Ligand SMILES: Cc1ncc(COP(=O)(O)O)c(C=O)c1O
C-alpha cells in the first residue's frame with residue numbers, strides 16, 4: 127500500500143513542476159532539491175510543519191494503519207510535527223485604513239472595534255504568500271474528502287487560511303463542507319437557455335444549512351477558550367432557525383452549553399426541533415429576529431455567554447471556504463457569477479473574502495461578480511443599492527416564505543456593501559410569488575431547494591431575462607439550506623393554499639377511489655396529456 131506521503135509527494139511535485147512542497151525548498155527560497163519532505167505517513171501534508179531541519183518526523187514508506195485503541199484525533203496527534211506554526215491571524219477593525227494599529231488576539235472575547243464598528247479576521251498574508259498559488263491549490267486538492275483529522279473537513283482542509291493557530295485537538299468538526307456543486311442541466315436549459323448553471327448545495331450538510339461552515343470554526347475557538355480558562359460558560363445566538371441548529375449541534379458534540387433566542391412562531395418546525403433535540407436552552411421570544419438579535423447582544427455583554435452570530439467575524443472564516451471550494455470544484459477556473467441569498471449579510475462578505483484571498487494568494491487571477499438576492503418583504507440591502515448606496519435605512523421585515531432571511535436590520539451591512547462594491551456586484555429582490563415559483567420550477571427539475579434558494583434563483587431569472595447574465599455565463603447559485611427544513615411552504619404551494627398566489631407550478635396529488643377502473647381512468651388521462659404531440 128502506498129503511503130499518503132508518497133502519493134502526495136509524487137502527484138503534486140510532478141503536476142506542478144514545483145521542486146517540492148516544502149518551505150525551504152520552495153522556489154521563493156531558492157534552494158535546490160530537498161532530501162526530506164516533512165509530511166507524515168497517514169495525514170496530508172502540514173505546511174506549517176514544513177521545515178526540513180526542525181522536523182523530527184521521518185516519512186514512512188508505508189501508511190500505518192491506526193492502532194486499535196487509537197481514534198483519528200489521537201492518530202493526527204501522533205503524526206503531528208513539532209515544527210513551529212508559521213501562520214497567524216488576528217482581529218482588526220473591518221476595513222480599517224493602513225494606519226490603524228488596533229488589533230486583538232483571536233483568544234480575546236471581542237466582537238466590536240473600539241469605535242463600535244465591525245471586526246474582521248486578518249491573516250498574515252506575507253507568511254501565506256511565501257507559498258505560491260500552485261502550492262495552495264495542490265495542498266487543498268490533496269485533502270479533499272479524506273477522513274484525516276481535521277483536514278477531511280471542507281473547512282479545515284483550508285485550516286492555514288481559517289484558524290491557523292488552533293490545535294487540531296481543540297477542533298470541533300463534523301467533516302462539514304465538500305458540498306455538492308450540482309450541474310443544473312435541466313433547469314438551466316429549460317427555463318434560462320443556459321448550459322453552465324450550477325447550484326452549490328451548502329444545505330446538504332450536517333445540520334442542513336451553510337451555517338455549519340462557520341459554526342465549526344466558532345465552536346472550535348470556544349473550545350480552545352474554555353481550555354484556556356477564559357470566562358465562557360455557554361454560547362448564544364439569535365436565530366431565524368439555521369444558526370441555532372448549527373450552534374446547538376456543534377456545542378452538543380463538544381459538551382458546551384448553548385442558548386438560542388428564537389422569534390416565536392417565525393421559524394419552521396423542522397428548524398425549531400433541531401436545537402431542542404440537541405439539548406440547547408431555547409428561548410422562544412415574542413419578537414422578530416431583529417428583536418432577538420438586539421437582546422442577545424445585550425445579554426452577551428453582561429453574561430459569560432459567547433456570541434455566535436455572524437457579527438462575530440470568526441464565523442465568516444469558515445463560511446468563506448465555500449467560495450474556495452467552488453473554485454476548487456471548477457479546477458480553479460473562476461465562474462462569471464455567484465448568487466447568494468442575503469439576510470444578516472455575513473455570507474455575501476464571506477464569499478467575497480474567500481474569492482479575494484484566492485486572488486491575492488495567486489490561486490486564481492480574478493474574482494466572480496457577486497449578486498446578493500433578498501426577499502422583497504425584507505429588502506434593506508436592495509433598497510440601499512437602489513438608492514445608489516445612499517444612507518442605509520433598516521426596515522421592518524415582513525413575513526416571507528424565505529423565513530431565514532426575514533431580517534430588517536442586518537448586522538453585516540457594511541461588510542455586504544464592501545463585498546458588492548469590490549466585486550462589481552448587484553442586488554436583486556424576489557416577491558413571494560416569484561420566489562415560490564422559482565423554487566417549484568427548480569424542484570420540478572429534480573432539485574428540492576429551500577425558499578431562500580428560490581430568492582437567489584429569482585435574481586438569476588431576472589438578470590438573465592434582461593441580458594445582464596448571458597446564456598453562456600458560468601453561474602453558481604448558492605443554495606443555503608436543505609429543502610426538507612421548509613416542507614410546510616412547499617405543501618402550502620402545491621395545495622394552492624396561499625392567498626393571492628396563483629401557485630402556477632403546483633402539482634397537487636390526485637384523490638382517487640381505491641378502484642381499478644378509476645385508477646385506470648386518471649392514468650390514461652395523465653399519459654394522454656404527456657404523450658408527444660406530432
Ligand atoms: C437558509 C439561509 N439562507 C440565507 C441566509 C442569509 O445569510 P446571511 O445572514 O449571512 O446573509 C440565512 C441566514 O441569514 C439562512 O439561514
Ligand SMILES: N[C@@H](CCOP(=O)(O)O)C(=O)O
Nearest residue numbers: 365366367368369435436470
Ligand atoms: N439566518 C440566520 C440569521 C442569523 O444569521 P447569522 O449568520 O448572523 O447568525 C439564522 O439562521 O439564524
